[in-house]
Amino acid sequence: MHRFARGLALAALSTGLVAPCSARAQQAPIAVAPIVFTQRVLPNGLHVVVVEDHRTPTVAIDIGYNVGGKSDPPGKSGFAHLFEHLMFKGTVNVKPESMDRFTEDVGGYNNAYTAEDITNYYEIVPSNHLERLLWAEADRMANLTVDEPNFVTERKVVIGEYDQSVLAQPYGMLFQLVNAAYTRHPYQFGVIGNPEQLNAAKLSDVIAFHTSFYRPDNATLVLVGDLDPKQAFAWVQKYFGPLKRPAAPIPRVRIVEPAQTTQRRVTYTSKNAPLPATVIAYHIPAQRSADTPALNIVEALLGRGTSSRLRVALIDGGVASQVVANADTRQQPGLFYVFAIANAGKTTGDLEAALDKEVARMRDERVSAAELDKARTQAIATLARALQTHDNVAQALVRAAVIDGDPGIVNRATSEYERVTAADVQRVARKYLIASNSTVVAYETATPNGPGASK
Amino acid sequence: MKRTHLSAVLLVTAALVGAGAARAQESPIVPGAKSTPPPPRPQRAVRYPTPVQTTLPNGLRVLAVRVPGSALVAADLALPGGAAADPDGAPGLAALTASLISRGMGHRSAKEVAVALDALGATLNASATTERTDITTDALTARFPAALAIMAEAVAEPAFAPDELTLAKQRASSGILLANGSPSNLANLVVQRALFANPFGRPISGTVRSVAATQRDAVVAYHRAYYRPSGSVLTIGGDLTPAQAFALAQHLFGAWTASGPAPAPLPTAAPATARVIVVDQPAAGRTAIAVARPAPLRTASDWAAASIANSVLSGYSGRLNEEIRVKRGLSYGASSTYLSGRYAAGTSANTLVEHAKAAEALDVMLTTLASLGTAPVAADELGTRRTSLLGGIASSIETTGGLVRAVTANAFNGLPLGALGVSNAALTAVDPAAVTRFASASYARPPTIVLVGDASKFLDAVRKSHPDVLVVKATDLDLAGEQLTR
Known part of the structure; x- marks a missing residue:
């Protein structure tokens, strides 16, 4: 919705009405208006980004901390995520689960997620509650209180989440296995961890973790919606301004994954997957790399839309029932992966051969101008679709700010896509999407027809 | 990794919501020191837009809803029927028919349709529920008329090519196997089956066996009976006037006609015996x-x-x-x-x-x-x-x-x-x-x-x-x- 050009619309409609022509006809280029934001850094280091948008009477409050799964203490995988749960357990001023009182009770919602590079807490509430939520977020940054019973109970909940999202899901183990692409970097341990290591965590680790990472100079606060920026900045100053910037440096991951030189292969037999699946994952550079826009176009060419190459080759070709291509760019070097679930009667080997063939085409053939233009248009339309809500605009800004240090990246995506050439696409495919840089996961089923399908 | 988010609440803590206590101190946060949250300000009301409607001469009911500033225009065409209109013993027909309408139509092959939609940056989805079939599209405003044109052609003139039917059956079959692999999904399917007597308890996607047995004639017959303007609803929403939306609907759907008599409307569902x-x-x-x-x-x-x-x-x-x-x-x-x-x-x-x-x-x-x-x-x-x-x-x-x-x-x-x-x-x-x-x-x-x-x-x-x-x-x-x- 919010931030995009509207002038283009009506003129085109009034002429388009007469002949809503074939999609093949010459099209005006689509433009995407930028998200207009203002940003400030408080003296204590808190990065604040504000967007004023009155279209709906709500406001999104996101606070992203520059800490994630890769920051887990050694031998305690899953700790950052466990800690995220503990941020809901009360402060010197409020009882556990108060964030739900401040949001759900007034018609809003809240949640948090932990990824490899970021832990983001967010609330979407009627806009008249903005000041209360700023107070509440400042309060839990400064005043978190966690006792032993709360810690033990919440650890059980997190292990229950592992059971539900990894064990009970037929393909839940698949992306745990893909982490084998890393041999030294902590990305190899993932985010969710495992019950054994979670049980090794202690309450003292919680306190140390909060002290190390939950501080104003390690956070970005993003406010989007029905607000007055001047008033919003004043409230931010009032509630976050008094928080101190600690003297100790923020711990950072400095481990560099060595370049991969030979293909790695992992085979796993799932007890509950109905159909075999294959993933091929390739190392790619960090998100801030100049190659990222071209890799995003490769993702669109391979996997976005019904006419994308993997869809045509594997689904229309009858080999697979689902396909995905994803440039999973991160703060530190990430992975590009292609993934497919087979049709009945097809094997992981069939999938790998078909995926390999399409990836090889990206390296061997130069993409046509028409197909490249299609991928660009899709990338831009997808962005417009994604940024319709205050929630999503805030999420995009906070991720850009925390992962790359610059929320303005959100507005550069369109022009970067426009600049990607067919030569760029082929160059990045030849550089990264090669066998010696890949990890192949073959996810086999225990029985030929899965765990008990109905007839 | 998300903390479960449902929505929710039992307790209301008077101290938090009660205005009196909170209004006294909107104190800054000082680490370790007590503070109370500031009270909410007066609330702005949510706007619930009311659509405008017209009926085309062919009986299609069209609703327009204006969304000022929206970058996208979206449309939803709801057709009566759905899985409850599937023939006895052959569940999944409405869903299979929906999955085929964009796979070739009029003078365009399945591949041409796919390329055209992707080049527009548009989406086109069709799916059946128990009571109806919904065809939806959306696109950036300038590209929307072309996307709606493809949708109109898909609805009125789908080709139902035999090789596309074969592929659609394979996709549906894999989809059923994948859904049945998850105990939560399977429980919902069994609930649907057990809660109502026929025709309402049928699995929307059908079963592996019923999908495999589906013939092209059945798909064509389902389409002829249920894809008709009268009794259907088309909504167009975005940054365009109702007059523009209605003109677009008339231009693209005005020539759409049905052949044969309309099928009888569905009955109200009869509950089954609890088990x-x-x-x-x-x-x-x-x-x-x-x-x-x-x-x-x-x-x-x-x-x-x-x-x-x-x-x-x-x-x-x-x-x-x-x-x-x-x-x-x-x-x-x-x-x-x-x-x-x-x-x-x-x-x-x-x-x-x-x-x-x-x-x-x-x-x-x-x-x-x-x-x-x-x-x-x-x-x-x-x-x-x-x-x-x-x-x-x-x-x-x-x-x-x-x-x-x-x-x-x-x-x-x-x-x-x-x-x-x-x-x-x-x-x-x-x-x-x-x-x-x-x-x-x-x-x-x-x-x-x-x-x-x-x-x-x-x-x-x-x-x-x-x-x-x-x-x-x-x-x-x-x-x-x-x-x-x-």
Whole structure:
């Protein structure tokens, strides 16, 4: 919705009405208006980004901390995520689960997620509650209180989440296995961890973790919606301004994954997957790399839309029932992966051969101008679709700010896509999407027809 | 990795919400020092847009809803029929037909359609539910007329090419296998089957067997009978005037006609006899539990009370999650869903637990559901749950596509044009007595209970409270018939 050009619309409609022509006809280029934001850094280091948008009477409050799964203490995988749960357990001023009182009770919602590079807490509430939520977020940054019973109970909940999202899901183990692409970097341990290591965590680790990472100079606060920026900045100053910037440096991951030189292969037999699946994952550079826009176009060419190459080759070709291509760019070097679930009667080997063939085409053939233009248009339309809500605009800004240090990246995506050439696409495919840089996961089923399908 | 988010609440802490205490000090946060939260300011009202409507000469009802500033225009065409119109013994036909309409049409091959839509950056989706088929599209405003043109052609002139049918059957078959691999999905399918008598209990996607048996003639016949302008609703929403939307609809859908007589409308769903069903799936990672009952239709007078009752049970701090997760740690989450259509409606409470905890969790669920009719709902509990429900509805219409889908569903279900605002008023009028009155009747009726998981770990315990259990091996399950096996 919010931030995009509207002038283009009506003129085109009034002429388009007469002949809503074939999609093949010459099209005006689509433009995407930028998200207009203002940003400030408080003296204590808190990065604040504000967007004023009155279209709906709500406001999104996101606070992203520059800490994630890769920051887990050694031998305690899953700790950052466990800690995220503990941020809901009360402060010197409020009882556990108060964030739900401040949001759900007034018609809003809240949640948090932990990824490899970021832990983001967010609330979407009627806009008249903005000041209360700023107070509440400042309060839990400064005043978190966690006792032993709360810690033990919440650890059980997190292990229950592992059971539900990894064990009970037929393909839940698949992306745990893909982490084998890393041999030294902590990305190899993932985010969710495992019950054994979670049980090794202690309450003292919680306190140390909060002290190390939950501080104003390690956070970005993003406010989007029905607000007055001047008033919003004043409230931010009032509630976050008094928080101190600690003297100790923020711990950072400095481990560099060595370049991969030979293909790695992992085979796993799932007890509950109905159909075999294959993933091929390739190392790619960090998100801030100049190659990222071209890799995003490769993702669109391979996997976005019904006419994308993997869809045509594997689904229309009858080999697979689902396909995905994803440039999973991160703060530190990430992975590009292609993934497919087979049709009945097809094997992981069939999938790998078909995926390999399409990836090889990206390296061997130069993409046509028409197909490249299609991928660009899709990338831009997808962005417009994604940024319709205050929630999503805030999420995009906070991720850009925390992962790359610059929320303005959100507005550069369109022009970067426009600049990607067919030569760029082929160059990045030849550089990264090669066998010696890949990890192949073959996810086999225990029985030929899965765990008990109905007839 | 997300912390479970449902929606929710039981307690209202007077100190937090009560204005008096909070207004005294809007104190800055000083680490370690006590502080109180500032009070909310006056609230701005949510806008519930009212669509404008017209009817084309061919009988197609068209609604337009303006969304100033929207970058996208979205459309939703709702056609009557759906899975409840599938032939007896051949479930999945409406869904298969929907999946084929964009795979070649008029003078365009499937590949040409796919390339054209992707080049527009547009989406085109078609899917069946029990009562209807929805065809949706959206595109950046300048590209929308071209996207709608493809949608119109797909609806009126699909090719149903034999090789595309073969591929669609294969995709549908894999989709069914994947859905059945998840105990939660399978439990919902069994609930759907067990809650209503035919024609309403059929699995929307069909079964592996019924999909494999589908012939092209059946697809063509389904399309001829149910893809017709009269009785259908088209909504167009975005930054365009109603006049522009209506002109576009007339231009692209005006020539659409149906052949043959319209099929008889669906009957209202008849509830089936409540049963306790265990589907034994030894490889399942967890046991899924569902407790379901028929519920008021969307136009029923007690729809609002049923909605509020459901919301008291649902959400992160709703009664079910409170009892199952917060108090007992039996699951990562538990909630209740209320789906109300024009011909059928039901509620289902769901959770996912370790196999060995299934009997205990089922008992807690049943007790919690029954308590809604026996323990009065406090006014403040009702107030926060209502606010949460209304906030969720407001949030669902924040995107242009979400608004268009809501407007279409309301029109299809026979609600007035101003239904978004009217529903808001109806939900606001529900008081605690109305919830208790509704729940004491509805939640006292015997529920349909479904457990899907490793039965060897819970069957004996479940039988102690429910001796009359129907046990079906997952490999023997056949959802095409009411008896669940062939």
